[in-house]
Amino acid sequence: MPRRPVQYWLMKCEPDVFSYEHLERAPKKTTMWDGVRNYRARNFMRDQMAVGDGVLYYHSNADPPGVAGIAEVASEPYPDPTQFDPKDSHFDPKSSPEEPRWWLVDVRAVQKLERFVSLAELKEHPELSEMGVCQRGNRLSVQPVEAAEWRVVRRLGGLSG
DNA sequence: GCCAACGTTGGC
DNA sequence: GCCAACGTTGGC
Numbered sequence: 001m002p003r004r005p006v007q008y009w010l011m012k013c014e015p016d017v018f019s020y021e022h023l024e025r026a027p028k029k030t031t032m033w034d035g036v037r038n039y040r041a042r043n044f045m046r047d048q049m050a051v052g053d054g055v056l057y058y059h060s061n062a063d064p065p066g067v068a069g070i071a072e073v074a075s076e077p078y079p080d081p082t083q084f085d086p087k088d089s090h091f092d093p094k095s096s097p098e099e100p101r102w103w104l105v106d107v108r109a110v111q112k113l114e115r116f117v118s119l120a121e122l123k124e125h126p127e128l129s130e131m132g133v134c135q136r137g138n139r140l141s142v143q144p145v146e147a148a149e150w151r152v153v154r155r156l157g158g159l160s161g
Numbered sequence: 162g163c164c165a166a167c168g169t170t171g172g173c
Numbered sequence: 174g175c176c177a178a179c180g181t182t183g184g185c
Contacts, residue, residue: 012183038168061183119184137166139182 007053008145009044010133011071011107012060020057020068020112029109030074033142034082035090036104041142046077046103048144055107056145056153058133066118067153075106114158127152 011033013019023031036042055071079100082090095101122128132143145153154160 014183065184136184137182139167141182 008150010056012141014061015059023109033104064118069112070110074108080104117156
């Protein structure tokens with residue numbers, strides 16, 4: 001069974017909540033990407049992500065917003081445990097372990113960018129204009145990224161390849 | 162702090 | 174199934 005090619009993603013997180021530096025210091029440099037409660041974002045994680053996929057770790061609601069580091073998908077999709085916890089702010093009473101509504105993957109830090117690449121800088125590059133994050137009003141917290149876009153962002157961030 | 166864009170909810 | 178109201182996101 002041939003493995004599908006690596007795919008690329010952009011995942012948003014508020015750095016005040018969990019920055020790229022937080023991820024680097026986490027056990028195994030890995031965290032559960034919990035709390036996503038948007039169906040499109042969930043579908044990307046549940047249906048399309050595979051271990052080893054590349055992730056642009058994006059700082060949203062930040063000054064400035066932008067891509068801080070490279071991460072990777074570090075688990076198969078599995079149900080988000082916070083949906084079952086009545087004490088958790090992401091509790092979903094309509095979900096059940098038998099029929100979980102919300103899914104996530106683990107994300108592992110790979111390499112911090114040599115240079116932070118701000119949203120303003122992303123927008124300066126016409127070859128990145130199709131990226132969701134460059135489009136006005138796009139609030140999706142998990143987005144697919146084209147391989148060509150991935151390479152451009154890496155290069156802007158001072159990484160080779 | 163403002164507000165545009167979007168997603169969700171709930172009345173009908 | 175429509176759509177107005179409301180809540181959230183997130184850049185500015």
